Amino acid sequence: MRQPVYCLLFTTLLIGSIAHADNKPLRIGVDLPYTPYQYKEPDGTISGFEVELVNAACERMQRDCEWVEQGWDGIIPGLMARKYDFIASAMNITEERARQVSFSAPYYQIPSVWVQSVNSEYDLDGELADISIGVQQATIQDEYVTTYYPDANIHRYGDSGSVVADMHAGRLDLVFTAYSLAQETMLQDERFEQTGELITGPESIYGPGIGAAFRPRDKALIEEFNKAMLELKEDGTFDNIYNAYFKDQ
Structure with missing residues (x-):
């Protein structure tokens, strides 16, 4: 039996809206400047080691990225207020912050x-x-x-x-x-x-390293991000980006 036309139309719109939601740009909170991890080019473009790294992760996730400037003091409140989808701003994973947000796996350390x-x-x-x-x-x-x-x-x-x-x-x-x-x-x-x-320690202050911070409910996004970051490390992309910024370290 055929579905009524309005049912087909509703189903099409629903599927289309879900696909659009899944592929909408990811908004990323960042505090500037924190050279060489995050900074602004003369033309206004946001760049830096972590910016390039997360942009590469977004490509693996087949998602566009949009960077949103936010002062450090308000960066976690901004995440909770849904101003952006996650934070990538040289943020150390600490117990205190983990009471408010969920972190990705650590992907680098800053001495x-x-x-x-x-x-x-x-x-x-x-x-x-x-x-x-x-x-x-x-x-x-x-x-x-x-x-x-x-x-x-x-x-x-x-x-x-x-x-x-x-x-x-x-x-x-x-x-x-x-x-x-x-x-x-x-x-x-x-x-x-x-x-x-x-x-780089003690760990009670420094934690295990730098990670991206997410709202606790966004578990699927965290898993997707971790998978993309792992791929970047396994195929050498992470090292290529790292060496471009820290070749003398």
């Missing part, structure tokens, strides 16, 4: 570094009382400094660019930030130098 002016000598094993330390607010570097140097004069900034600007202006004694960011913005300047070893 942190201390930067000081040349000829300065600070005892990183001491208390650093009254020493001015610059960090980006609500990052793992902020948590690390707050935990281990509570007597320091900690300056917290809303974005990494402001941390760097104040270090260049001489308003900070030390900066604690991502190593690659420091390489791009300070360590190429003869006025500054690394002090101490690179830091």
